[in-house]
Amino acid sequence: MATRAHPVDPHLCSRRPRGAQNLRFSLWILVSCVLGGAAQGPGEWASWGSWSRCSSSCGRGVAVRSRRCVRLPGEDPCWGDSHEYRVCRLQDCPPGAASFRDLQCALYNGHPVLGTQKTYQWVPFHGAPNLCDLNCLAEGHAFYHSFGRVLDGTPCSPGTQDLCVAGRCLSAGCDGLLGSGTLEDRCGQCGGANDSCLFVQRVFRDAGAFSGYWNVTLIPEGARHIRVAHHSQNHLALQRIDGRYVLNGDAELSAPGTYEAAGTQLVYTRQGRQETLRAVGPTSQGLLLQVLLLEPNPGVHFEFWLPRERYGPFQAHAQALGWLPRPRQPQPREVEPQPAETPLVPVAIPAQAPTLAPDSCPPCPDTRGRAHRLLHYCSSDFVFQARVLDRHRQAQETRYEVRVLLIYKNRSPLRTREYVWAPGHCPCPPMAPHREYLLAARRHVSRDGTQDRLLLPHAGYTRPWTPAEDSRIRLAARRCPV
Incomplete structure (x- = not known):
């Protein structure tokens, strides 16, 4: 970051610190005076304050906390937000209780508005474009009026989980902060980097000499983001660990739809020769994936994410099925070939291979x-x-x-x-x-x-x-x- 020179007030150099809380400020003054007043970059944030009380007395609401930007003359404003908002959850509101938006509209009941002495009874109006304005309909009349912004913590619309904050409709991230955009990673960790689990992926191409059910893989307990797909006249089948079928068991085809099994919802689709099976997980117990062969098997693609600590037991169970699945292999990024195939070998690049000559390349577009x-x-x-x-x-x-x-x-x-x-x-x-x-x-x-x-x-x-x-x-x- 570039250093920008700013004048330092000469009165600052003669000031004496008062208390330990001014230590950082005093050190900055000392360095600035000794170095001739050079200041760098933006200011720095003070610590966050405590969270406020919930904006609602029941149900869902918003709590806010703030922090102060500490900057000296010549410094840029701090980077980032001065306020944070999080969802607060209280006990459920009593049945029949008026909504938060209803209460805000009712505050204007019986009060003259619109520059006349007429008064009205107001109820929320949800057809206006800005969801976070207090748009209220005059009962018995064909018009509505906007009374400004709704209070923070008001639901954007009935039935939604999004809340209004400072006039904006915001969703809560998995961290509970409104507008943070923080999501769960594939391992189920809020804001994670997919490093606490392993990605298991393979194509099952084994084909027997007879039709019937063939074991494809064990989908173990704790699996997430499961996806299975194939394109043939064959059919996927799914069996619980107690032997009962969830899908396409006993040679009877199940209808496409959503099925409950192992603590998760399984979405099964079939369109022509294309079949897919998806589930978000995590699974609460193991499931056995099979394929009902009616013709030669062109390949069943499956993948899922598994916590690292569960991978060892998964390997032991999978060996009973006749193969040992692995997470993605080291460089180069090749999918594991079948045993009968010749492994792919990366092409060796001679040491004397010509390198790029940037000066001979045309200029790149401005992006x-x-x-x-x-x-x-x-x-x-x-x-x-x-x-x-x-x-x-x-x-x-x-x-x-x-x-x-x-x-x-x-x-x-x-x-x-x-x-x-x-x-x-x-x-x-x-x-x-x-x-x-x-x-x-x-x-x-x-x-x-x-x-x-x-x-x-x-x-x-x-x-x-x-x-x-x-x-x-x-x-x-x-x-x-x-």
Whole structure:
């Protein structure tokens, strides 16, 4: 961050501190006076204050806390918000109790409004465009009036979980803070980085010499974000650990729909030859996934996320099914081949391979700006800080070997070292070895399921990493739609 020189009030240099709470302020004055008044960056936030009382006496409401920006003459304002809002939950309101919005409209009953002496009885009106205005309908009349903003903690509309704060309709993140945008990761951790669980993924291609039920995998207790799919005349089947079928058991086909099993909802769809099975989880007990073979098996794709501590017991149970599933393998990012197939071997790049010549490449399009950053953050599968270790040109692609330093967003696990691929000999924007970048990448799995790679889109979001770039990308994360 650049250093900006600001004049220091000479009276400050002669002031004496009063109390320990002024220690930081005194140190700043001392350094500023000795160095001739050089000040850096924005001010700093003081500690958060305590949370206020809940805005409601029953049901859901809002509590707020604030903090003060401590800055001296010449310093920029602090970065971030001065107020935080969280949802507070009290006992349920009595049956038939008036809603919070009803009570606010009723405050104007019997009072002259609209510049006349006429009075009205007011009830909430929910057809106005701004949900967080106090829009009230005059009973018995065909007009409504807006009395300004509703009070903080008012539901945006009946039946919604969103609440109005400072005139804006906000959703609560998993941390309970309104507008934080914090979500659970694939492991179920609020604001996590998908590092407390493992991603299990495989294609079951075994085919027997007879029709009937074949074991595909055990879906263990604690599994999350389960997805199973295939495209054939065969049918998926799901069995509880006590032997009772949930789906397509005893050669009787189940109707597409939602089923309850193992403490979660399973959504089963069938359209022509395409069958899918999805569940958010977590499962409260194991489930056995099977396939009812009516024709040769083209492959059953399945995946789920599993807590690390449950992976060992899962391996032991899975061995009984005749194979040992594994989480995603080390670099390069290849899906595990079947035993009968020849393993894919990455092509060796000769040491004398020609490197990129940036001066021979045409200039890249200008992709700067907040809109471009927000677009690529929201649409990417991975956003992370990385140091480029090596760069090679392969066919019509450029391959970067990077060390992942800091993860902002990931929809599947990232390792310390990754390969990142960019289209063409002259990727835009280019990355140089031995430098650190903040980049957004997408996951791409080949149609035959043999390659699983991180791709940098052409003219995508790749920036040299700086503290300012870190602040900008964190702000983009908060504004990304859910």
